[in-house]
Amino acid sequence: MYSPTMKLTKAEHAILSGEKGETLRKTMETIVRFGDVFGADGLVDLTHGVHLVTSFGIPLLKPVFEIMDELIASGLKTAEPFTVDPRPYDFENVPVNLLQRFVFTKVMYAKQKEYEAQLAKVGLKNDTAFTCACYFDEVGNIPKEGALLAWAESSAVVYANSVLGARTNRNSGVLELLCGIVGKAPRFGFLTDEGRKASWIIEVKTTKKPEAQLLGSAIGMKVMEAVPYIRGLDGYLGTELNSDAKDYLKDMGAATASNGAVGLYHVAGLTPEAKAQGEALIRKAAKTYVIDDAELARVRAAYPLMWKNPDAKPDRCFIGCPHLSKTQLNSWLERLEVALKSTGRSRLAIRTVLTTAPDVESAFRSDVDAMRRLNATGAKLSAICPLMYMNNPLCGKKPVITNSNKLRTYTSARYYTDAEIAVIAAGGSV
């Protein structure tokens, strides 16, 4: 039996010693070993359901499917229903050719249906729970400030910690599910007051509101997994977490988490802990990183261009990684309409996909006028994960453009700002 360093209760010890079965023993051993690596003093009871990162049935994840089988065979499931990241394909709204479809369904994601059946058996909320932005009102996986979580999905973790003021470590896929099964997580890092203090000060000194995806990229690359305290952003975002501010922080946070490993940031005057504690959140020896227009330009200029032909006409445009909120969908509809007017065209020249949560998609589709206008532009609405879509080598080789720094990081997609990409999508050339 594994001999833990952390203090466990009698009941936790009993599980670790195998009194509740071998599968639960291994589940507990995984969590306890994980906590011991980080000096956790014990386990806490989770106060909110988990969010899973793994939504895709890639055969190479056979070891994960085997764990799922073992959990199911032992009758284990999470105490609270969970949400999970988006599905990897949507042939209706993101059409593919026959060969691509074959690769998606028979090779890349050949285990998709079986894996989704496994998810349902271990506690999946429902058939529409597939989104990286589970915290949208329409989806409803919204932890309260101070809630104790065990989430994965880097963009959701950083949002939950920073914008919602909940507490979760950056858990790996599978770890989050195992914590959800036991209903506990080791107490260390972001689950402690000390672990939430900032060791970097970010001074935003740009001449205009910085592009969220670029600002997040710069911060992530500089601070890696440290906690940054961001000054100067409240001047652009205000001091209330309204929908615009939340959407901006969602996109900025996703870039900090994928271009670096940020799991928590504080924005002076805006995010919950920064409002409550102010600069008491900053550690004594914190380093400072000044971000001005020149620094953002430098960061962007360093992005490698992975297209074989840099002058190729884009094949597709993905907007919405992480998924777009309903407010953002409406904004993008207007932005695309304006871009079309400016180019004198009636329909977008590039096949453009706006991605969002299934529940947000349903809400948007029920707005007949908005859908008529969206259809008129030629843009499609989908709940797909663009990152997983581009993992298909037949799709990933195509010249794709995006406004997502996360998608840029993991694929060959080329990054453009929101304003630039609307014009390119409308006009057709980069």
Added chain:
Amino acid sequence: MKKTFKGRPVVAGSIQGEAVVSRQGFNILASLQRDLMAKKDVVACSDQNNPDLFGKTISGKMLCLPQTIGSTTGGMVLQAAAALGKAPAALLFSEPIDSLAAGGVILAKVWNNTDIITVDSLGDDFRKAVQQGQRLTVEADGTVSIEIAGVAGDNLKETK
């Protein structure tokens, strides 16, 4: 000549092998996904944003890194690589290990009975000293030795 460093064994074990070195955070998903999905026998780094490792073989090597970054799929991707016998033979962190890498090596150990020998907190001097292609020896107590070819002299000890 050998230069030695002392870290903390996270997954203890003894091994020798060739160093591959990432000076920046190592993105597990971006680095391993392409070749794992293509079912290649040996995985080369596919992270376009990592100039130190892009295109270099990772499987079976002694991966030296500050920490891992990026997607929280990282741990299970590492677990999958380990279960398939395509993971690095050892992970040698100059910084304290991060939660994704820790999750991956623990999942592999508990659920697949597979050890990726892991040492963390080897320090900034290790990060500066270790070079691509050097021969490294890891001992179960977390001692890592770098063999420096062509230099005579006594062993240098650096203890953190």
